[in-house]
Amino acid sequence: MMTTIKNIAYTLLLAGIIPVAGGCNKFVDINTDPNNPTTAELSLLLPSTEVSMAANMYQLNSGTSTFMQHMVSSAALSRYQQAGNSFDDSWNGFYSQTLNDLETIIKTGTEEEQWGYVAIAKLEKAYLVSLMVDMWGDIPYSETQQGQENVSPAFEKGAEIYPKLLVMIDEAIADAGKVTANSLVPSTSDMIYGGLKTSWISMANSLKLKLHNQLRLVDPAASAAAIKALIADPSTLIGGTSNSNGADYTFKFGPNQNPNNRHPWHRSEYQGSKNFYMCQALIDLLFDNDDPRLRYYVIRQNATAGLNNSTNSNGYYGRNPGDGTAAPADLNRRSTFGIYPAGGLYDNAPINNLPVTNLFLTNTGATGTLKVVTVTDGTGAGIIPYITNAMVKFIRAEAALTLNTGDDARQAFRDGITAHLASVSAYASSNGGAIIPPASISSFADALLAKYDAADNAGKLALVMTQKYIADYGNGMEAYNDYRRTALPVLRTPLSPLNTFPLRLYYSETELTANTSLGGNTSQLQIAQQTTPVFWDK
Template identity: 25%
Template sequence: MVFTVVFAGFTSCETVDFADINQNPNEPNQPVASSLLANAEGALADLLTATTPNLYVQYLSNGQYEEESRYQTLNWDWEGWYAVLTDLQRVIDLNTNEDTREATATGDASNANQIAVATILRVYFLEMMTTRWGQIPYSEALQGLDAQFPTYDTQEEIYNGLFDELDMALDMIEPGQGPNGDYLFAGNMSRWETFGQTLKMTMALRLSVANPTLGAQKFNEALGNAISSNNENLYYSFLADENNDNPWEDRFLAPSFRRDYLVSDVFVDNLVGSGASNMPEDPRLKEMAEPATSSPGNYIGAPYGAVNSATDDYSFITEDIIFTQDAPAYIYTYAQVLFARAEAAHLGWTDEDAEMLYDMGVLASMEQWGSSNEEATAYLAANPYTGPQDIGYEKWVALYLQGYEAWAEWRRLKAMGYEKELTAPAELLSNATDIPDRQAYPATAGSLNEENYNQAVSSQGPDELNTVLWIFGG
C-alpha cells in the first residue's frame, strides 16, 4: 500500500533551493515527472552535509561562534521536506492515474520503475524525518482539503507503513532503464535496488531496541542484497559548478568564506589514541582532517562546545572535502553495512560471524578513506574485536560527516548500551539537558494543528530536545 504523505504549513530549516518545483495543481500545465524527481533528489544535497548533527555526535567543533554545539536551536521546520514528499507523490500519481500513466511512461522509464524510484526515495526522507522529530503527520498527510489537520502517526505505525512501501517498491523494480531526471544513479535500477535494500537493512537495525523481532525479520530479508563492496557505496555526486557543488566547499570558500567547523578534540583525541599528534594511531585521521596551520604536521582537535577563535591552532576537515566542489556526500557505505551485519550477528539475528564482519568493516572503512593496506592491518591487529562496544566505536568513526545517519545510529547504540560515550558541554542552550535525543517540532506546529500536536506531545513526551523517541527506547 502506498500512503500519501505530504503536509503543508511549515518551513524547512535546511537551505534547499526548491525553485519552482511545487506547481499550483489548479494550473492547466502538466507537471513533468522527470523534473519533479530531479528536484526531490536535489534536496539530498543539504541533508547529507548538514552541520548540526555532525556537531551532536562531536565530529566537529565550532570556531568563534559556539552556540550550535551547545544546542541553541530548539525548533526545526519541516515544510521543505513535505514539499519534497509532495513532488515524489506527484511522480507516483502521474504513473498510476489512468489519464496520465501512458503519457508519463512515453520516452521515459516504465511506470513501475518510476513509482519504485519515487517510493524508495520518499521512504528514505520519511525515515530521516521520524528519527528527527518522532511522531509526524504520515497516513493522513498531503491530502489537502480532505485532511487539513492530519494526525501525527506513532513511530511504530510509521515504520510499519514504511516497510510496506519499501517492500512494494522493491517488488516493482523491472529490468530496463530507470526514470529520466535521475541524476543520483543515472537511471541504473540495480543501484536503486541496492539503495532500497540497504535502506531496509538500516531501518531494520533501527528496531533493535523497539521491536527486535520485526527488526530481525526485515534485516534477514535485506541480507545479501545490500551494499557488498566499496565500489557500491551510495553517495550524492556534486559538480564543479556553483549551481550544484558541495555545500562544505561553499561554507569555506565562495560564497561564505567562513573558517569554521573545526574537527573536535573528542574525535581527534580518539583517533590519535596511543599514537602522537603527528603520528595518530588511527591512520584515517590523516585522510579525514588537516594538521593545524600553526603546528605543521600535528593534528589538534578544537575543544567541543567552546569558543575557538584561534582557528589556525586546530585541525580543519580535510581539504579534499572543504576545498573540493565535487567531493561526494555519502548516503550509505560498505563499512556501515558490515558493522550492521556484525551487530546483527552479535544479537543472534543471523548466523554470521561478528568478529569477522567487524574486521571487514574496519578494513572497508580504511579503504574508503584511502589508508594503505599496511596501515589498516596494523591498526586492526592493535584493535581486535572484543565485543559490541568495539562495533559501536568503529561505526562512530566510520560514519564521520554522515551527520543525520551518524546521530540516529549513535542514539540507537546508546539505547543498546554500547555507543561511543560522549559528554555534552557543561553549559547548554535552549532546553537541552544533554546531547539532543530529537529535534523539536516547528514553532508553528501547535498553532496550525493544535489538537493533533497536543495529542502527539501527550503521547510521545514534551516537545523538547531530550525527549527520547520510541525507536530509541522511549
C-alpha cells in the same frame, strides 16, 4: 551560523546539478512537453527530489554531527540546547519540497504506469520518512501532501509509521520488477545510480536491513528473523559478496563555484569567515588511535596551533564539546574540513609530536605545507553518505552480536573497516588527495581485529560501534541513531551543558504555530522532545 537551506537548494539547482528548480510547479508547467507531459515532468521531478533532500538535510546533518561530536556547528547545540529554529529549515524543506514532489511522482507515475519512477520515488520517500521518524519521533505522515484540503495534518506515532515504510519498500521492489530493462529510468533522470535497477534493489534491501536493526530492541525475534532473511543472499545488499563500494547510496555534490553547487560544509568554511569548528573529541580519537583517516577528515591551517588557540601544539586545533566561551580571533588557525567528505584539502604536511610507535598515521611522505584555506582550495565535490557498504557491514556485525543472526560478526567487522578506508582512499585519489595503500588498509584492519579477538562480547560491540561512528563521518543522523540505540561510542562529557543529551529533535516552530491539530499544548510538546525517546530507543 548556518547558510539557509533555500539558498543552498537554489544554487545547487541553478549551478547545473540538474536543469530545473526542484518543487517549482510553475517552472515544470512552463517546460512540460505537450506531446509527452508525464514523461517530461517525471524526468525533471525525480532528480529535483534527490537534490532537495540533500540540500534540506544540511541543517539536520550539521546539528546531529554536533550532538555526536563530529564537528561543532553551534555552541548551543554543542551544549545540548535546542530551539524552535534549530532544525526548522530541514523540517519545512522536507515537507514543502521533497515529499511533495515525491508524492507527485508516485501518483502520476502510478497512473501512467511509469514504474521505474514510482519505484525510486517510493524508496527515496521510505528513506526520508524513516529518517524523520528517527529524528523527531511522531510526525505528520498519512495526511500530508494534500494541499489546501488539509493544512493541519495530524501527527502519527513513529511506531505506526515504520511498518508502513517497510511495506512501501516491498512495493517499490515489486514496482521495479515490472520494468524489464536494466535501467528503471533514463540515466539523466537519476543522480544517484543513473537509473540502474540492481543498485536500487540493493539500496532497498539495505534500507530494510537498517530499519530492522533499528527495531531490534522493540521486537528482537522479529528483527532477527527479518535480518536472517536479508543476509541469506548478501548479493542483494549494498556491497554484495565482493565487499564493493560501487552501489553506495550517496549524494554527490558538484565542483562549481559560480553558481555554487559545492558541498555545504565546503561553502561555509573555505572562505575568509568560518562558522564551524572541528570537534576536538573526534580529532583526539583518530590521533590517539593511529588512524590514517585523520589526514582526510581534517585539514590544519597552522602547524603549531592547538586547543584554545595555543601556539605550541600540532595544528589540530578544534573545540571541545560544550565549550560555551566566545570564539577568539582564530579564523586562520583553527582546523577545518579536509578532503573527505566535504571536498576540501588533503593534509599532507608533517605532524609534530606523533608517537614513534605509529604505523598508519605517520609522517612518511608528508612533504606538503599548510595554508589558510580559500574558496579555490579543493574541489567542493563532496558527498553525503546515506547508506554505504561499510555501514551495511557494521550493521550486520551489530546484529550478529546482539541478535544471534548467524552472520559472521568478525568478518563483517573487518569488511566494514576495509570498505570504509577503501572508499575514503578512492574518493581522495579522485579529488586531489593521496591513496591509502591497500596493504596499509589490510594491516590497519588486522590491528583492530586483534583487539576484537581479545575483547569480550561487550568489548566487541564497542569496537564495532566505534568503527561505525568513525565511518559515519559526514552523516550525523546515522551516528545519532546508533548512539541512542547502543550508547556507543562513549562520548566526551561536554564542558558546560545546558541540557541533557537530546533524545529527539525540536520541531519546527512554524509547524507548531500553524498546525491546529496539535491543540494548545505545543510548548510542553516541544520541551518533551529533549527527553522523550523515539519508539525504538528502549
